Amino acid sequence: MKIGRNDPCPCGSGKKYKKCCGAKVTPEFELPENLRTGTFLDEYQLLLRPIAMYYEMLIQYDDDRKELSGAEKYFERDFRPGTPSGVPDSLFMPWLYFDFRFGKTGKTVCERFLESSWMKDLNEPGPTLIRHMSDSYSTFYQVTGVSKDRITFTELITGKIWDVHRISEPEERETKKGDIWYVRFVGHPEDAYIFSAPYIYPAEAKAEFEKAIKAQSEVLAKSLGRPIAVERIITEACKAAVPLWAEYFVYGPALRDRGREGSRVQVWETPTIVNRDGELLRFCKLYFKIIAEEGLREKLSSLRSIDYDEHNRIWVWFRKEESKKGLFSATTLDTISIKRGRLIAECNSEGRALKLMDKLKRGLRDFASFEKMEAKDISDMPSPTEKQRKKFEKEQAELNADPEVQEFLRKQAESYYHDDWMERELPMLGNKTPVEAVRTKEGRERVKTFLDDLEASQKARPTDPFRVDVDGLRKRLGLIQ
DSSP: OOSOTTSBOTTSSSSBGGGTGGGTOOOOSSOOGGGOOSSTHHHHHHHHHHHHHHHHHHHHHSTTHHHHHHHHHHHHHHHOTTSTTSOOHHHHHHIIIIIOOBTTTTBOHHHHHHHSGGGTTOOTTHHHHHHHHHHOOEEEEEEEEEOSSEEEEEETTTOOEEEEEOOOOHHHHTOOTTOEEEEEEEEETTEEEEOSOOEEEOGGGHHHHHHHHHHHHHHHHHHOSSOOOHHHHHHHHHHHTHHHHHHHHHHSOOEEESSGGGOSOOEEOOOOOBOTTSOBOEEEEEEEEESOOTTHHHHHHHSTTEEEETTTTEEEEEOGGGGGGOTTTSOEEEEEEEETTEEEEEESSHHHHHHHHHHHHHHTTTTEEEEEEEEEEGGGSOOOOHHHHHHHHHHHHHHHHOHHHHHHHHHHHIIIIIIIGGGOOBGGGTSBOHHHHTTSHHHHHHHHHHHHHHHHHHHHOTTOSOOOOHHHHHHHTTSOO
16 A cells, blocks of 8 residues: 555544554455565565455454454554654564464464465465465574575574565665675575565674574573474564564664665664663573462462463563553563472563562562572673584474475475466466466566576475476467477
8 A cells, every 4th residue: 555554544534544544445455556576475465465354353353352452552652663763564564463472372363364264265375375474584684695686695593594586675776795684584495585674784783683582582492381393483482572673673773874875775783782771681580489389379460560471371570650551562571480499580681680579579578589690691692503503404404305395385386386377367467367468568578587587496496396397387378389
């Protein structure tokens, strides 16, 4: 849409567009001309429409609508998405649809969508592309290669390589090797697209961000009250950390300049990572020895500004003036868990840790006694070892080599391209089918370009099980004899 969701409504009501005329618009399942890229990214953008409609249904009728609506209000209040002083909508909306876990099931909007009756009439590649979006996450990458049509990124911590299409956005045109991007990709790592406006940092920021990602993953792994596969820890940590990084982007960094040589690209200073209170990020742990376990949980839950998160089985400490706003409407200051006869609280600054220590000493004096506090600066945390990097790479290779995964991808390729693609209306072809498009000179060139790119992509990945008979498609379309 040309009108931003947070822009004043053009009807003159004084309300935001999303709260006025925008709420009355029935979405059309085609992309406006100004949003089309002529690439497969258009298919992903198009599939956001039904997911957005499903979200609107959830916040009106679902049993968990208050929690979901509260999360949206909290993010919009604190991080002002779509405004000059806030984060981009492309950071906010994917978080709301693909990352935020809510309700007793702990599933995201998109995961619920995939299990709903809304999927029954959606043909391939729709379901596969929606799963790509559902599995996507925002994190930090380093630019390790730049060519005419692609940018190669290396994901920090995991070392995973992403080969990403260029679609002529300013940040793509002006990026350089070594830059650090905070961004979301969709698609296969060897054939991906940029799905959010990036935050770009100089190469010297790499070490600090690596340590922060490693720390957030360790905190997630320890705080979850349920088992999680090793290969999912980084992904889930990145999804859960979006509000934390949004807080940092809005309240923490400063621009090094307004772009390179007057461009629109914003390059940020090497980070001094702080929390919203302006305190240096320092990971602190408080240990309390449990004296009386009976009644402890109830007493902890009764303390002001502390609430129990049933899904993750932890207690959350909120900012005092915001505690009545609910679990996802307030700023989280700390998490508290009970493990092996101890109560353990974790904060991201020493100031917050000292305040909580005093609060728990007074509130739990008959149930727990303070033992010690541990504190660790990001600068003190070791960077990931080569052994850790290779471990992640090995896990990814094993997943891709799984016969069931390979067979699934092969069937998806055959089913879509050989049975369905020829008769599908595609945004990159002006909402014409390939059969219709090849009847005009312009459409014929677009189809040829797409098939050439598909063939080149397959040649670059000879072991990828997702294989398509490109020459067979050319013959069926009359492009070759």
